[in-house]
Amino acid sequence: MVTDETLILEFQRGSRDAFEELFARYREPVHGFFRRRLPDRQRAEDLTQETFLAVIRATARYEPRSPVRTYLFGIAFKLVAAERRSLARQGPAPPQIETPAPEAALWVREAIGRLDPSEREILMLREYEQLSYAEIAGILRMPLNTVRTRLLRARLALKEQLHATR
Amino acid sequence: MQPVNHPLAAEELMAYLDGELPAAQAVDVSDHLRQCAECRELADGLRSVSQALPAWEVEGSGERVARGVMDALRVRPRTPPPAALQVRRKWFGLSRWAWGLASALALLLVVVSLNRYGTQRAMLAERASGLGPPPEDLAAYGGRQFAGGTVGGRTDAPSAPAGPMIARTASLQLTTRDFDHIRARLDDILQRHQGYFGELNIATPTGAGRMLSGRLQVPAGQLDAAMSEIRPLGHVDSESQNGEEVTAAFTDLEARLDNSRHTEQRMVDLLRERTGKLSDVLEAERELGRVRGEIEQMEAQRKGLLKRVDYATLSLTVNEEYKAQLHTDGSASTQFRNAAVDGLRAAEGSVMGVGLFLLSDGPVLLLWAAVLFFPARFAWRRWHARRRG
Numbered sequence: 001m002v003t004d005e006t007l008i009l010e011f012q013r014g015s016r017d018a019f020e021e022l023f024a025r026y027r028e029p030v031h032g033f034f035r036r037r038l039p040d041r042q043r044a045e046d047l048t049q050e051t052f053l054a055v056i057r058a059t060a061r062y063e064p065r066s067p068v069r070t071y072l073f074g075i076a077f078k079l080v081a082a083e084r085r086s087l088a089r090q091g092p093a094p095p096q097i098e099t100p101a102p103e104a105a106l107w108v109r110e111a112i113g114r115l116d117p118s119e120r121e122i123l124m125l126r127e128y129e130q131l132s133y134a135e136i137a138g139i140l141r142m143p144l145n146t147v148r149t150r151l152l153r154a155r156l157a158l159k160e161q162l163h164a165t166r
Numbered sequence: 167m168q169p170v171n172h173p174l175a176a177e178e179l180m181a182y183l184d185g186e187l188p189a190a191q192a193v194d195v196s197d198h199l200r201q202c203a204e205c206r207e208l209a210d211g212l213r214s215v216s217q218a219l220p221a222w223e224v225e226g227s228g229e230r231v232a233r234g235v236m237d238a239l240r241v242r243p244r245t246p247p248p249a250a251l252q253v254r255r256k257w258f259g260l261s262r263w264a265w266g267l268a269s270a271l272a273l274l275l276v277v278v279s280l281n282r283y284g285t286q287r288a289m290l291a292e293r294a295s296g297l298g299p300p301p302e303d304l305a306a307y308g309g310r311q312f313a314g315g316t317v318g319g320r321t322d323a324p325s326a327p328a329g330p331m332i333a334r335t336a337s338l339q340l341t342t343r344d345f346d347h348i349r350a351r352l353d354d355i356l357q358r359h360q361g362y363f364g365e366l367n368i369a370t371p372t373g374a375g376r377m378l379s380g381r382l383q384v385p386a387g388q389l390d391a392a393m394s395e396i397r398p399l400g401h402v403d404s405e406s407q408n409g410e411e412v413t414a415a416f417t418d419l420e421a422r423l424d425n426s427r428h429t430e431q432r433m434v435d436l437l438r439e440r441t442g443k444l445s446d447v448l449e450a451e452r453e454l455g456r457v458r459g460e461i462e463q464m465e466a467q468r469k470g471l472l473k474r475v476d477y478a479t480l481s482l483t484v485n486e487e488y489k490a491q492l493h494t495d496g497s498a499s500t501q502f503r504n505a506a507v508d509g510l511r512a513a514e515g516s517v518m519g520v521g522l523f524l525l526s527d528g529p530v531l532l533l534w535a536a537v538l539f540f541p542a543r544f545a546w547r548r549w550h551a552r553r554r555g
Contacts, residue, residue: 127219128222156212
């Protein structure tokens with residue numbers, strides 16, 4: 001299988017097929033990233049689109065120094081941070097009509113929602129985006145050991161909640 | 167969470183489960199897990215969390231995402247990025263190393279330049295203050311020793327000096343509260359040390375303390391004693407001493423003077439003993455007059471040199487400690503005018519000062535700012551990132 005890095009370099013040289021392949025690989029993970037972090041489904045889709053548009057615009061400046069996955073989620077993380085700032089300025093949002101979810105999914109969502117924000121972000125990047133500790137440290141610009149410590153703390157907190165419900 | 171006797175931290179156990187440990191370390195953790203029930207329990211707990219989290223699934227993205235992205239892709243030109251961008255990228259790609267090297271070189275340059283700059287400044291300051299390398303022992307040169315007599319009992323035609331001839335100069339700046347009696351005290355000190363005022367000025371400026379400046383001539387051997395009595399008259403703001411050896415100049419002058427005297431004597435003898443044409447006699451007398459003029463000039467130089475050696479020169483400045491006076495004289499308009507003029511002068515001086523500073527030091531500051539900008543930005547970002555972390 002062609003690696004992500006090869007695909008983006010081919011796209012730099014003008015291959016649209018390469019980008020389409022890349023988009024197919026990451027469309028859902030990137031959308032999931034936004035969807036789990038934002039209450040509004042439309043905004044999640046908008047920002048997913050914006051992430052790939054940013055990749056298209058910035059292709060000329062891409063350097064294969066880090067994996068494409070980290071590059072993509074780095075862009076996504078900046079977009080979600082900007083969105084959160086914007087939401088914070090606008091004040092409390094009206095309640096969203098959520099699609100019905102299984103009980104387990106609700107439990108997970110609520111348990112994660114109760115975590116400390118910095119620990120929650122690390123946990124989600126690890127568990128849902130499957131990023132390595134080093135990649136998380138790079139995106140969040142924090143030391144590796146801090147990532148490990150906070151990730152452990154988040155997991156232990158979830159473990160406690162899991163035991164309490166059983 | 168981590169029991170005291172466990173050889174591994176809980177973070178290590180978690181990293182093992184996440185596949186984040188190096189192989190060797192992972193083997194150790196695996197071995198430990200087989201033996202330690204407590205760690206196995208922790209591992210199971212962490213695994214259970216990771217297994218529970220995928221239950222939160224999200225719906226797929228709508229078609230409009232794909233449509234928007236593909237539309238943007240279609241309008242994007244197929245051509246690769248312009249060469250200029252590639253060159254820029256490559257240049258920046260190299261920049262991490264290049265900037266690292268440049269930063270090190272720049273720092274080295276700064277250190278070397280500052281060192282040289284400091285040395286030059288010190289040398290210039292030394293020259294400006296008139297302080298050359300200090301004499302080995304100025305006090306030892308306090309009195310000039312001649313074969314024919316000492317300074318005090320100097321003969322009019324001393325022979326060559328037996329020791330070095332030092333022309334001593336000193337400067338002293340004082341600030342005193344008791345300015346009214348300063349003149350009388352200085353007179354007293356000079357009288358006791360057989361000295362005199364070579365020059366004396368007293369200024370009484372408006373809006374500032376009075377100032378006495380003068381050149382005191384004191385026998386060289388008495389200079390230290392006189393200065394030690396003058397210092398307590400006020401607070402010493404600055405003091406310096408200098409000794410110039412004039413032995414060679416004096417010896418040279420003496421030799422030339424001897425030669426000229428011999429020439430004068432021979433010409434006198436010639437005029438007395440020989441007869442000749444009137445024009446020759448007149449020519450000889452003119453030459454005799456020229457030689458005598460030279461002799462007188464050299465004798466004046468000799469006297470001046472001897473005086474410089476015999477009498478040390480002390481440049482003294484005494485400032486009065488200024489106490490602001492309540493001025494009631496002068497009309498209000500005059501005072502306002504004066505204040506306005508002073509203000510304008512101060513503003514002009516300030517602008518001139520800033521302008522001169524920018525012109526004289528601006529290019530150097532700009533140069534170093536340009537050189538150090540990128541390393542500083544790099545360091546700032548690193549620090550900022552750590553702080554955020």
